[in-house]
Amino acid sequence: MLLNTLVASLASGLVLGAFASPLSHDYAGAKTRRVVPSSHSLHERHLSHWERQWTKRSKVPDTQILPMRIGLKQSNLKEGHDKLMDLSTPGSSNYGNHMTAEEVVDFFAPHQSTTDAVTEWLVSSGIGPDRFAVSVNKQWIQFDATAAEVEELLFAEYYVWNHLSGSHDIASEGYHLPTHIRKHVDYVTPGTRLRPRNVKNKRAGNFNKPQPMITQLPGFPFPNSSTCDVYVTAECTRVQYGIPNATTAAPGNELGIYESLDVHYSRKDLDIYYSTLYPNIPNGTYPEERLIDGAIGAIEDTTEYVPIDLEAPLDFDSSSPLIYPQGLVLFQEDDEYYESTEAFNGFWNTFLDAIDGSYCNYSAFGETGDCTAEECFDPVYPDPNPGGYTGQLQCGVYKPTNVISISYGAGEYGWPDYYMKRQCNEWMKLALQGTTIVMSSGDSGVGGTTCLGDSGKIFEVDFASSCPYVLSVGSTEWDRFDNVTTPTPGKKLNEVATKRFPSGGGFSNVFGVPDYQRDAVSAYFDQVESSLGFDAYHHFVANGDFSNVTGGVYHQGGRAYPDVGAVGDRQVVYSNGSWWLVGGTSLSSPVFGAVLTLANEARIAAGKSTLGFVHPALYQHPEAFNDITVGSNPGCNSTGFPAAKGWDPVTGLGTPNFPVLLKVLLGL
Structure with missing residues (x-):
């Protein structure tokens, strides 16, 4: 052909x-x-x-x-954004009238x-x-x-x-x-762009593989709702955010969890975790595995995978008990060769191919299909390498879940603009179809994995949190400030920005500030700009080239993130035969994903559509959040941005006040 x-x-x-x-x-x-x-x-x-x-x-x-x-x-690239706002803005007569996949293809x-x-x-x-x-x-x-x-x-x-x-x-x-x-x-x-064809030996250097903050415990810690400042479990999350026990499981409303980069889980470990902490969840309750391009899901023979990375257990242990009897869906991306060697520079494209067949050949910003250029090289299938998947690239083989949590990210500076813009457009297309993408904001404050520019002081920005169609989640922790010697079960604790690591947050160099958050961002700068201690620049940066930035360390005028916050430290996890305390925005993302899954559960029961692009509703209702005003996200030899009243680039709008949030979302 x-x-x-x-x-x-x-x-x-x-x-x-x-x-x-x-x-x-x-x-x-x-x-x-x-x-x-x-x-x-x-x-x-x-x-x-x-x-x-x-x-x-x-x-x-x-x-x-x-x-x-x-x-x-x-056609309709700008109109696509306008269409999404029409379907997602409270008060619109078209609110919740999501498009089908076929309608999206025809629209664009x-x-x-x-x-x-x-x-x-x-x-x-x-x-x-x-x-x-x-x-x-x-x-x-x-x-x-x-x-x-x-x-x-x-x-x-x-x-x-x-x-x-x-x-x-x-x-x-x-x-x-x-x-x-x-x-x-x-x-x-072929036109003017040059692309080397032999790049498989180049290990991905830009991508931020989740690195949860971990502490191994000497034994089972016997956590309960009186020890949430030390040991976090789903019981703590319910008490602190006012989340009731779930009782329903609408078909098709499973929470999607994305994994890659040789991150796996053990079914045996899940059974032990549930039977110890949540005996109401029966053994054999595992994620439905939707494996993409030869990916491996659960690993039971751990002789080859020791220790199993704690990222997947963290995602499942934190979210599943919150939504049970609703289930989880695992989207695992890429074959054993690519997972183990990380011989690629791009990310998410094969996942997006699998949940939207039109994306395989989607043309935008001078790019068609997966990237073959060195700076954003995506895995190629069939893969002739040892352990490679020899089938064809999987296009449109799985339906996306209503909510998908992704605890991965990368610096904007490391990818060409066209790659990120094409991908961000796809997140928009999924939102048009009623899917919410929830993503961790990063664990390195304003610095990411490196600081930029000739001075080495310019703040790094996390992608895809910087895409305005992704819901970015920052990290908090619960603290006890009153020195009570006998903790009280079920007592609400003080919530602050995470201290063991700085939550990622800042302003995009590629995407402009969207209207839905413009007022909130302006209000933040009205409070803190004069006391920041560092300056901004006011223009976009093309393709990670900071040579035209002669002053300032962040882009005032870019898409601001995170949007919201959730608990991100001290989660009790069982893996590799041990109990652990694990932290990171890798925890915050699945927790907030579980919150939105519960909200969708209620909307479905009421005969309503799924939430999809929830951002406009959230920014219109700050009263639905616990405002976090203590903390900051230092990096690049700076104090970073401070938390403040209302939205801030540390914990966003705040953490969910579930009863109020549910009332707002159910009323849409």
Whole structure:
């Protein structure tokens, strides 16, 4: 098939093949550079900094077959945001009228006039309708052509380029389109972008694998609601947030938990945890496993996986008792080779492929499908490596749950803008369909894994928390300040920002502040800006290049995170034959995910839609939260941002006051 030819050709860089039907021009002999007519304009230009790692070599032979793909400008990208606000803003007559997956595909498909204009141009240029195909999602047109044909079509010259790694690619230094066609075309590939093909030996360096704060206990700690400042369990979370015992389990309302990077769990450990602390949960109560691209779920033979990472047990032990009898769904991503070697730089794309088939070939911001560029290289399937998944990339094989908790993140600086923007658009599309994505905000304050800029003082920003369509969750802890010698069961404790580690928070360099949080963010700066002790800059930063930042350490004007907070330390977990205290926003995310799952449970029982994009409702109702005003998130040799009255970039709006929050959400 043409698509298979395209993929194979791009993967190998150059593929010699049969001639395509030639244009009516004679290409015998050497060609000279042609003058670009006034009817055409430059569409993309080769970036000079690529030549630091690439060397231009020979001209591509005229007869070389190039698998061409033209990405069409999508319609309604801005309108998609407006549509989401209409479906998600309290008081709207369309509130809760979520779209189907098919409706979302049609909504963003390029206008028919775009497809017609580009195909008419191709036909008039000698590329007949029998030679090109339009993708099922209507987002791109593909065809095979000789290099001579492509150069004639685009007023370009194609060369072979060699990368420092030894790999090669083909690209032009610039190509041109008819002026009236440019508004319909996002990009053309092969075009100007250079992508090394041998990057599997490059270990992911930008991605922040969850690293929970752990303390091994000498034995079972016998926790109860009087010791919540020392040992946190679901009983503590219920008491402190006013959450009643769950009694229902609406079909399809399971809480989704995402795992990757060799993070697994043990069914035996879950049985021990439940039977010890929650005997009402019977043995054999395990997550439903939705395994993606050869992923491994539970691990029982721990000789190869010692110790089992505490991330998955933390997610399950903290959330399952809150929502039981409702269940969990595990979304486990990527095969054993990629999980163990982390030989990739991108993330989440194969997960998104699996829960939305249209994403596999989704074109936006100059990118179609999973990334093959070195800076954002995604796992490739079939995978020929030892332990690799040999099946095809899984596209649309699972339905997303109503709420999905993700305790992973990465610095914005480490990925190209187009990669994050394309992915953020997908989070928006899931929100349009009624899915809430809940994500941990990070555990390193304003510093992330590193501090940026020539000065090494610019704050790092966590993605995908910085995407305005993700619900970002910061971390808190419960403390006892009154020095009571005999703790009282069920007593409400003081709640502050986590002290053992600083909760991640700040302002995006890629995404602007959305309207739903603008007033809350302005109110925060009115309180604290004059006393921060550090300055802001007021412009976006492109592709992690901070060379134009000459003053300030954070972007005032970017999407602010986290949105909300939840307990994030001292959770009692059982794993690897031991009891542990575990902390991190990796705890906060599944706890808040459980809260929203319970709210959806009530809405479903009342005959209402799922919450989906819940942000506007939350920001309109700050009274539904326990306001956290003590703490900060230091980093980069600064005190970070302080907690304050109302929203702040440490714990967001605060932690859930469940009775009030449920009343608000049930009333929508």
